[in-house]
Amino acid sequence: xxxxxxxxxxxxxxxxxxxxxxxxxxxxxxxxxxxxxxxxxxxxxxxxxxxxxxxxxxxxxxxxxxxxxxxxxxxxxxxxxxxxxxxxxxxxxxxxxxxxxxxxxxxxxxxxxxxxxxxxxxxxxxxxxxxxxxxxxxxxxxxxxxxxxxxxxxxxxxxxxxxxxxxxxxxxxxxxxxxxxxxxxxxxxxxxxxxxxxxxxxxxxxxxxxxxxxxxxxxxxxxxxxxxxxxxxxxxxxxxxxxxxxxxxxxxxxxxxxxxxxxxxxxxxxxxxxxxxxx
Amino acid sequence: xxxxxxxxxxxxxxxxxxxxxxxxxxxxxxxxxxxxxxxxxxxxxxxxxxxxxxxxxxxxxxxxxxxxxxxxxxxxxxxxxxxxxxxxxxxxxxxxxxxxxxxxxxxxxxxxxxxxxxxxxxxxxxxxxxxxxxxxxxxxxxxxxxxxxxxxxxxxxxxxxxxxxxxxxxxxxxxxxxxxxxxxxxxxxxxxxxxxxxxxxxxxxxxxxxxxxxxxxxxxxxxxxxxxxxxxxxxxxxxxxxxxxx
Ligand SMILES: [Fe+2]
Numbered sequence: 001x002x003x004x005x006x007x008x009x010x011x012x013x014x015x016x017x018x019x020x021x022x023x024x025x026x027x028x029x030x031x032x033x034x035x036x037x038x039x040x041x042x043x044x045x046x047x048x049x050x051x052x053x054x055x056x057x058x059x060x061x062x063x064x065x066x067x068x069x070x071x072x073x074x075x076x077x078x079x080x081x082x083x084x085x086x087x088x089x090x091x092x093x094x095x096x097x098x099x100x101x102x103x104x105x106x107x108x109x110x111x112x113x114x115x116x117x118x119x120x121x122x123x124x125x126x127x128x129x130x131x132x133x134x135x136x137x138x139x140x141x142x143x144x145x146x147x148x149x150x151x152x153x154x155x156x157x158x159x160x161x162x163x164x165x166x167x168x169x170x171x172x173x174x175x176x177x178x179x180x181x182x183x184x185x186x187x188x189x190x191x192x193x194x195x196x197x198x199x200x201x202x203x204x205x206x207x208x209x210x211x212x213x214x215x216x217x218x219x220x221x222x223x224x225x226x227x228x229x230x231x232x233x234x235x236x237x238x239x240x241x242x243x244x245x246x247x248x249x250x251x252x253x254x255x256x257x258x259x260x261x262x263x264x265x266x267x268x269x270x271x272x273x274x275x276x277x278x279x
Numbered sequence: 280x281x282x283x284x285x286x287x288x289x290x291x292x293x294x295x296x297x298x299x300x301x302x303x304x305x306x307x308x309x310x311x312x313x314x315x316x317x318x319x320x321x322x323x324x325x326x327x328x329x330x331x332x333x334x335x336x337x338x339x340x341x342x343x344x345x346x347x348x349x350x351x352x353x354x355x356x357x358x359x360x361x362x363x364x365x366x367x368x369x370x371x372x373x374x375x376x377x378x379x380x381x382x383x384x385x386x387x388x389x390x391x392x393x394x395x396x397x398x399x400x401x402x403x404x405x406x407x408x409x410x411x412x413x414x415x416x417x418x419x420x421x422x423x424x425x426x427x428x429x430x431x432x433x434x435x436x437x438x439x440x441x442x443x444x445x446x447x448x449x450x451x452x453x454x455x456x457x458x459x460x461x462x463x464x465x466x467x468x469x470x471x472x473x474x475x476x477x478x479x480x481x482x483x484x485x486x487x488x489x490x491x492x493x494x495x496x497x498x499x500x501x502x503x504x505x506x507x508x509x510x511x512x513x514x515x516x517x518x519x520x521x522x523x524x525x
Contacts, residue, residue, distance in 0.1 A: 033357055033358055033359075036358065037358050037360065037361070037397060038360070038396075038397040039397065039398060039399040039400060040396045040397050040398070040463065040466060041396075041465075041466035044466070061357035061358075065283075066287065067283050067284040067287055071357065074357050096287060097357075098357075099284075099287045099288065099291055100288070100291065101353060101355045102291055102295075102353040102354070102355070103353070103354040103355060103356060103357060104291070104294060104313075104317050104320075104354075105317075105320045105321070105324075105354060105359055106313060106316050106317060106320065108287075108290060108313065110283075111281075111283065111286050113280070113283070115282065115283050116283045119283060143306065143309040143310075143312045143313070144304040144305065144306050144307065144309055144310060144313075145304070145305045145306065146286065146303055146304060146305075147303055147304065147305060148280045148281060148286075148303065181306070181309075182305075182306075211308075211309075212306070212309055214312070
């Protein structure tokens, strides 16, 4: 589908440079909510970038795990944007963001219970039917877990994806962050994600807070996350991979270099001879 | 086992300050990531919209006011850009406007700038005014694009805004009645001081009155004011549609 499966986020600080230089990158990911309600510069830039690049559309407010009903306005606007931009992939997070008219604008954790899984499977079915497209759901970073969870995070996401027919956007940094925060082996997580369901990979930087890791997206991808990415490439193959950098955003040059690093790792792991040499 | 609904309800209450959710959590000491993060996000949204107000008030005072606003005003939209709509009214009711009476209007201006920035400009008509102005104005209705808004103030808020954006802070300003016509050209939001008559005329246009009614109700509007106004609308393609009702 792509010449280059590696992409970066489209962020306002880089708008002018991207329009001027058409950088060598496979695709861009946009945060859907930043373009749904605006018809000013952001929308104009997106339409112009779309003429030259594939776009992945990533949402943060679908609130798939919420026990509130969906916002009709939100779904209508999202569908309209999807129809206009025709992204190659649409995604949101396995989390909840709002109930009772309170939007937290945060990706809040879910209890890994059968009740929650059933609820989410029904809602994914509703959304996919409404949009007439598959969606991908992303594993989030968390800082707390619920005492009444009945399964592990990887069991929860795999079960939901298999039962609902949605795909998985696998955030390797989030797996690593949670593995440290909750003391599990990230390899166990990776090995339990069904190979054929992974549609996209995210890589990002995090911050060590001393007693836990915080998913800040404000720095380079950590060495251990790169290692985990290499293993993910072995397992899942040539999957579109995005560098997420949302805070303290560096120059476009630095961002593209980070993406090239991901590209190099993938190439190394997928070339049989060099792979053998590397291992 | 608590239901999903119950869990989310408790979690939300936890974010808002009632911490019984902590008993349901492993690593409850990290819950502040969520409660602090909630305030931080909404504070950032207010900062982005009300840049000049923050500069005028100082970071610390703005944060204090923002925290108080956030406590009483949850965000109920998925879009953070929509957060802070009644912040000007909140400022008006607070103590800070006693020493800075222009602050409410300044905040109003910043909200309107943000709305204009994101507004949908559907189509940009080359206004063939020469042709249209030949027909009877009783039959003519104009619709301006959604980026067009009006503001009236007892203070020169456009000048205060420009100074405050550059961090030039003046504690006192002379009152001066102003009328602003705010609109977007390309990516830039412009605000143009207009006359009281032009303001009244545009207000009536906004209310979808025929041009003749607009004129009738603005008897003091002189010819050069009309010409200037139509030149502005035409030059920046601010008219979205023209309706000719026979
Ligand atoms: Fe991610």
